[in-house]
Amino acid sequence: MLLATDEIEDLLSELINTRQANNSRRLLLCRVSENLLRELTPSNVDAEFQQAITLLDKKERSTSSNYKTKKVLLEVPPDLEFMCNLSGHIDNLSIYRKNRSDQVVQMTEQLNQAMGLPVDPVQLQAASLMHDVGMSFIPHNIFNKEGALSKEETRKIQEHVVIGSQFLLRFGGWDEAARMVLDHHERYDGSGYPNGVSGQQIHQGARMLSIVDTFCSITTERSDRTFKKSLLSAISEINANSDTQFDPEMVQVFNDVVRKIMMKPNP
Template sequence: MNTPHGADTFTCPEFLAMERTIIDDFVDCTREACEEAEVCVKELNNGGGTAYIHRLFRAMHSLKGNCQMVGLGPFTDLLHRIEEIVARVRANQDPYFRELGEFLLLANDEVEDLLNDLIAHGFTSDIRRKKLFDLCDALQKNSAHGFQPQHFKDAIALLDGKAESNDTVSKPQKVVLELPADMELMRKFAAHIDNLSIYRKNRTDQVAQLTESLNEALNFLVDAEQLKVASLMHDVGMSFIPHSIFNKEGVLSKEEVKKIQEHVVTSSQLLLRFGGWDEAARMVLDHHERFDGSGYPNGLQGEQIHPGARMLSIVDTFCSVTNERSDRSYKRSLLSAISEINANSDSQFDPQMVEVFNSVVRKLIAKQ
């Protein structure tokens, strides 16, 4: 459906009118399906068997079905065309090859971008949607003798050039040298760190919402604005850590651990540079201290740790567990996370705050 913003855009009123919790659930399911597709493509590129083809098809089918369920008709049609490509491989009509998998991942990224744009602005680019639809259509029509790697290479090149699409070129934006509000800039920094890993999608927003709830349950023990800023900025220093360490799987060396630990200093120093956020800077500096004194960077203990940092420590660990990729349901993941928090009460976390956080999580589970 075209919008007042022009014939080059479309919107989905039925979807946008839904409750925010439903939209958030849809976003979570979409992210999980895209992550599953990424895992399957990676395994298939490394010689994985037909089981990964079936899993890939189910992931694409879930994406399409979820869109259909919430009234995203234009996305349903698009994802059906993408799904048809996987269906041919699943039915042994065509072989799987690396270029096909890379195209599917790029197509999923494009769908996610369009969905995020729709949610953020209420409309998104119909030119980009049609371009991807037409590419999928062309791949089908040009495959009378089977899918060819070169056809997918060409499609990848065309899709990867979306930054130069007509809607972007026809609407150049002027860059104005101006200083945005602190909170706006901090949100951009937080979004950047969240985009560096598939395990951090919307992580900072989750931390900010839960710390706000915990602070409220504690009768606003600390200043709400300072706590929000600390929640947004607590991990921004991680973006200065080399990617080889940030995304490393397995055991870190002592030097790598030291590099990771530096992020609390970097993040707090950035806040001091902003000015007016000294309390938030202290919360960020202390949020990896442990209640028993075995944390970093200063080995503080108990009440020596800023109360905002004690809240942030609990919530940050909780969100870390619930954002891990696994086959568990969301509700079970919540229970696993709160079990870990309770198991470390009085050693890692403030036991009184843990008790209050339990009630916050119970309300969260009830909503789910």
């Protein structure tokens, strides 16, 4: 099943990207599937499945041998490129985070522009990419837990802002971005974490990041929701928490940003 699923994913990806798919691979998958449907009996289950695995696995080895191994160089990539790669790995930890980092980067940039660029755009981009990198150090049983978290599990989740900010400090030259990451779960009324600061004490970039991160979380399909919430539902929830969780003036500007997104014609 895993081999067949991989083959289907490869064919679909090829079809989407090139508008055509390898017909011999498609026929092989069809032939293997039809053979199992036609020939499978209780007495020959093992033999038939082994034959199917051999055919699919043989295809996989033969095609993979055509690819030349890419050399891995011992070099330090540019900071933002490395941050982008890290954030991509975080998004791949869960099917509910697909392209999440890209969305956060784009929307924080739009909000910053709408407010007249009060925050350095490059520092804000770094913070947007790195704000959830600390989540990769959270145990998977906590990261993917659907029920309520215990106090200890909540404490471990909250540690991700410290881990992410320390990463940025280690890079050097990203002190402002590190502060944004540290503050992005602080609440405007002072009930957030890790330091319980409030109002203007919270870095302005972190206040932007808090709104955008919440918005992207609401509009992203999650295991506890069977459908993707609309933009209107997300903005309604954010406005309901204005002056408690979010900066009220910033929420008003964000409303305009989302309104422009909703009015933008589809390509």
